[in-house]
Amino acid sequence: xxxxxxxxxxxxxxxxxxxxxxxxxxxxxxxxxxxxxxxxxxxxxxxxxxxxxxxxxxxxxxxxxxxxxxxxxxxxxxxxxxxx
Numbered sequence: 147x148x149x150x151x152x153x154x155x156x157x158x159x160x161x162x163x164x165x166x167x168x169x170x171x172x173x174x175x176x177x178x179x180x181x182x183x184x185x186x187x188x189x190x191x192x193x194x195x196x197x198x199x200x201x202x203x204x205x206x207x208x209x210x211x212x213x214x215x216x217x218x219x220x221x222x223x224x225x226x227x228x229x230x
Contacts, residue, residue, distance in 0.1 A: 155186035
């Protein structure tokens with residue numbers, strides 16, 4: 147069994163209105179040193195798979211087909227063996 151921790155973020159050239167809103171809220175709370183914020187998604191996926199290479203292939207495919215919009219988002223993930 148594996149646990150994949152997937153991080154999905156907007157590509158640097160894509161506008162991030164949510165990040166701008168968060169930055170504004172942080173400024174309103176007194177955090178004036180914040181210069182920028184980029185928002186993203188964090189997703190955990192557990193796979194009932196014994197082969198690490200196969201698990202990596204599957205998670206990559208999941209990210210490309212569903213979890214990330216690869217036109218505007220980048221993704222990366224960490225994979226580790228998980229307790230059953």
